[in-house]
Amino acid sequence: MIVLKSRREIDRMRAASTIVAEVLEGLRLMTRPGITTFELEQFASAEALKRNARCAFRGYHKYPSSLCCSPNNQVVHGLPTKNPLKSGDILSLDFGVVYDDFYGDAAITIPVGTVSDSASKLISVTEESLYAAIEKVAPGNRLGDVSSAVQMYVECRGYSVVRDFVGHGIGRSLHEDPQIPNYGFAGKGVLLKPGMVLAIEPMINEKSYEVKVLNDNWTVVTCDGGLSAHFEHTVAVTENGPEILTRL
Ligand code: MF3
Ligand code: CO
Numbered sequence: 493m494i495v496l497k498s499r500r501e502i503d504r505m506r507a508a509s510t511i512v513a514e515v516l517e518g519l520r521l522m523t524r525p526g527i528t529t530f531e532l533e534q535f536a537s538a539e540a541l542k543r544n545a546r547c548a549f550r551g552y553h554k555y556p557s558s559l560c561c562s563p564n565n566q567v568v569h570g571l572p573t574k575n576p577l578k579s580g581d582i583l584s585l586d587f588g589v590v591y592d593d594f595y596g597d598a599a600i601t602i603p604v605g606t607v608s609d610s611a612s613k614l615i616s617v618t619e620e621s622l623y624a625a626i627e628k629v630a631p632g633n634r635l636g637d638v639s640s641a642v643q644m645y646v647e648c649r650g651y652s653v654v655r656d657f658v659g660h661g662i663g664r665s666l667h668e669d670p671q672i673p674n675y676g677f678a679g680k681g682v683l684l685k686p687g688m689v690l691a692i693e694p695m696i697n698e699k700s701y702e703v704k705v706l707n708d709n710w711t712v713v714t715c716d717g718g719l720s721a722h723f724e725h726t727v728a729v730t731e732n733g734p735e736i737l738t739r740l
Contacts, residue, residue, distance in 0.1 A: 494661060494669045496687030501594070502728045502735070505663065505689055508545065509596030509726045509737035511589050515539045516600050517740060519559075519587075525579040525605040529561035532585065533572035540589050548588030548595055548666050555710065560586035560599075567695050567703050567712040567720040568657055579605025582615060584722040588666060595666045597691045598738035599724035610698070611719055614651065618696040618721035621645040621674075625692050629727055629734035633684050639676030642694045646674075652701035654720070657712065659693040662726055684729050689737070693724035 497505065515536050522535060536559040540547050547558035555569070562570030562584040563577065570584075577583060586599035601615050624645040628637040643653050659672030670682050674694045697703075699718035706713060714720050728735040 494682065494688060495663050496685060497663055497689055497728070498687065502689065502737070504592050505594045505596060505726065505728065506737045508589055508591035508594045509598070510740070511540065511543050511545045511591055512587055512596040512598045513738045513740045516585060516587055516598055519585050520600060520602055523577070523583060523602045523604060526576050528574050528576055529563070529572040529583070530574045532561060533557050533559045536587055543591070545589035545591040548590050548597065552666060558587070562586070562711070562720070562722065564719055565714045565717050567654055567697070567714060568722055569710045569712050571708060571710055577604045580607050582607055582611050582719060582721065584720070586722065586724065593664055595662050595664070596726050596738055597662055597666065597724060598726060599693060599722050601721040601723060614696065614698050614719055614721050617646060617649050617651055618694055619723045621694045621696065622692060622723040622725060625694065626725065626727055626734045626736065629684065629690065629729055631684055631686050631729060631731060634679060635670055635672065635682040635684065636676045636680035637678050638692065639673050639681070640678040643675040646694070646696050652697045652699070654695035654697060654701050654703055656703055657695055659691050659724070662689055662691045686729055686731050688729040689726060690729070691724055691726050693722065695720060695722045
């Protein structure tokens with residue numbers, strides 16, 4: 493069942509989402525060679541606390557941290573570690589909070605120090621694919637328009653779309669209907685209506701789309717060891733098109 497949100501509720505979701513955006517911006521500024529993802533995790537938890545927000549991921553299906561930190565070949569759900577990042581790494585950070593009963597959820601991928609042209613290209617194509625998807629968010633369009641926009645954008649440029657994880661509706665729960673795959677057919681799927689709020693999150697691999705979960709039961713990695721990037725925004729469908737709630 494897809495829960496529609498009123499204008500007032502969307503404004504409450506923007507408050508939660510803005511906290512997420514501010515924390516991710518702080519994390520982006522801190523990320524440099526030598527820092528550990530454990531330090532990033534501590535910063536994210538402390539910043540949420542300062543803003544009276546609760547970290548959404550900690551304890552979710554027993555996830556043990558507040559921030560997902562997925563470097564290089566890790567796709568999503570990487571756990572913070574005390575290993576220092578090094579120049580040339582890429583790092584995806586996924587963060588969510590609950591504030592005033594509503595969730596906000598977003599992710600970014602950051603180059604650490606100086607990265608290869610190929611890593612940098614993967615990051616920009618992944619981010620651009622998210623914006624290509626968001627452009628399709630309008631009443632009267634279908635979810636397949638959003639999904640296929642990511643797939644077209646990415647596959648035309650030689651990258652692949654992870655199949656095993658998807659975006660989601662979001663609101664008073666972190667994961668609501670509908671599921672939002674990053675592949676599909678334009679013109680198909682759920683009709684978009686004002687009041688839907690969607691967490692759109694392309695997970696894009698440099699090589700094959702195949703992924704597996706490590707023995708920690710969380711960390712998702714590419715099967716072929718290739719790089720992976722991830723961007724996510726929480727986006728409301730309005731009469732006037734998309735409103736990106738997780739943007740500063
Ligand atoms: N952005 C991810 C999602 O929407 C983060 C969830 S991580 C988890 O699924 F630990 F909470 F599962
Ligand atoms: Co999400």
